[in-house]
Amino acid sequence: MLGNDPIIALSARNIDKRFQATKALEDVSVEFVQGAIHTLVGENGAGKSTLIKILCGIYPQDRGTILLDGIECRFEGPGAAAAAGIVVIPQELRVVPAATVAENVTLGQWPSTKLLGALPILDKTRMRAMAAEALERLKVSLPLAARVDSLSFAERQMVVIARALLRKARGLILDEPTASLESREAQRLFELIEGLKAQGVAIIYVSHRLDEVVALSDHCTVLRDGKVVARRARGGIDKDELIRLMTGRDLEELQQPHSREFGPPLLEAERIDGAHSERRLCMRRGEVVGLAGLLGSGTTQFLYRLFGAAGTKTPITVEGRKNEFASPAQAIKAGLGLVPGERALGLVMSLSVRDNIVLPNLDTLGGRWNLDTKGMDRLTKSLIELLDIRPRDPHRLVRELSGGNQQKVIFARWLASKATVLLLDEPTHGIDVAAKARIHRLMREFAAKGGGVLFASSEMVEVVSMSDTLLAMRQGRVVAEMARGAGEFSERALRAYLGG
């Protein structure tokens, strides 16, 4: 043995990578040690994904070397990297939905045998044994014969990790693995990662969730603008410092004072979680209402129902007028606006910034027959200024914008349509700390100007810090209602209701 010296499994030395004029990575060096968890943190665009893609052979680096066990290597693609034991678990899991667990775990390494000693066929017995062994190593029990499309996201993730193990993975790269997990599932994943770590696997972990980073990291590397700005080891990792390092500045306290003065009721709905329910929702002008719920708890469906996008009609009162929206068009006319959880659902990527902003209001903003393009341009330019959308070009296609700017375009749309009620589904899902703060500020400003904000989130800290009133949902039911300043209003109380 080498005593206590850590064994470096994989390292990157002086990596440079450019995309045309942009430096994505500049002189980045990182070492990944066997049997340790190494977290990579940084804002969107800091270079984390680029680094991962270079490590696993998706991109070639412009300069610098990748060393595996001290030997320089150049992977010709993700297949070659996987063969060498470097496996990535991406956010979008690569599974064959219609195939079984056993088939998916052993994918790419299906054992074969010979039928009657001649015809090659799939050796199902051995395949099942291989899959069972890999899952056993993870201490996970999944039905081997079940189709993967019948599994939850967390279970599919296990399948993909088991597949990586079967490939004798020595370096496991996890890209935002908890982004779509409930907290219990995330806990389960952490145990599993700790188990792999004990088996000597080098874990490379990318996450926006700094609490996880602090809890899990043996080593932590902070990237900013393509450069390594800090390296920390267990015990020396502090969340506030991480934020400072990632953003390059102190983050002012997000907690703006919560308003105590609300206007008249803006949006009211009865029996909000089913015909037999007594729960009602009453949102006043200037109020931010949070819908707390884990993935699949029904918060998204609730927002869609209010917006008339769920195919069923829900009685709803907006500014005293009773309504039942059969379509989003009617809801928009009444002053509602929806910001969906996935930006691809909120924006038409092949249209320009301007066309996306005016989309719900083509009749009023554009003129019935001939579009008033000059007026639309003026309006768009003013909103681009107001929300600081970059680049400042109304005619740029939205798919050419970064994620944070795309989110602002959706906001701009509802400002343009003079919406009074904003419904937001996971408004800060998967965006970095600084962009998140900007979105939170936009939500607050919207409420401060007399609008109402109803947002759904699975992030407890966010719900508690943003909401004036919050509803906790579980399995499609509202299980609790809390108001700031009345009784307990805390993350702990919320978790007790949600079982998170």
Place this chain on the structure above:
Amino acid sequence: MNAAHSDHREATARRSGIRITGRTLFEQMPIITLVVLAIGTGLLTDRFFTPTNLVNILLQASVMAIVAMGMTFVIVSGGFDLSVGSVVALSGCVATWVMMQAGVAVGIGAGVAIGALVGVVNGLCVAKFKVSPFITTLGTMVVVRGLALLLTDGRPIVGDDDGLPALFLALGRDRVLGVHYLIWVPLVLFGLLTWLLHMTAFGRRVFATGGGREAAFLAGIDVDRITVAAYAWCGALAGVAGVMLAARLQSGQPTAGEFYELTAIAAVVLGGASLAGGEGKLYKSIVGVFIMVVLANSLNLLNVHSYWQRIAVGMVIIVAAAADQMKARKR
């Protein structure tokens, strides 16, 4: 959103000066192809750049241009229509059949209306019953062709002893201001449809529906209605094309319009529209039509056997679709 992507986007944004030229060149590919094709043919045979041949090309393109303009609506809306060839046949037969009973105007109206009706059926199947555009229009393609054969008993409609009404026959033959009626029709429709697709709120909604159906729905657009409208326009325009073809052929032919759907789709894709929806330009589809027509014309002039012509057209369709995919992957 991953870092590399946003990096990449910022990078492309910054070096926009360089990008413009490359992209512009790529976007003008259809016109460049057409010009190269025409000049190449002109060099190989002196029969290409003659007034007779050029008028012939315009006449051949006129019917297909109308079908392709309708197809552009459907493709931009995110769909696809295989039934237009059959609609061309049925509307020609219906128009000639009706006009012998009720006069030319009613006949033409009936021909266009039957096309629109098929379009509405296509649109409803796709929008309301969520049948894929491919299966829906494959089905109506066969059904409509069957109806045309049923109506005519498989024989062309050439009228009674006196033939079809003289006014209708004149429409297929005569000129006004020195230009055939058949060429005027697509010219006028081109202006009207360009306005409708590229300058009105309706047009923006068609683009939005094709570019992101769910996003358009959540922005308050009645995507089902837009889908039905796009198919209805496509069907009606195929109906117009069918009536024109009947006028040119001086008869209602139940077997007319074969492969028109493929030629029209190929023309639209050659014109740079995306089969994924949300992208396309009407004038470029017209350029695509001319590429197809000039290609066929030049193969004719060069005495290439018609069997080979089919093979060439098929290959052009595949090349156009491959280019469409490459464009999609570049993002």
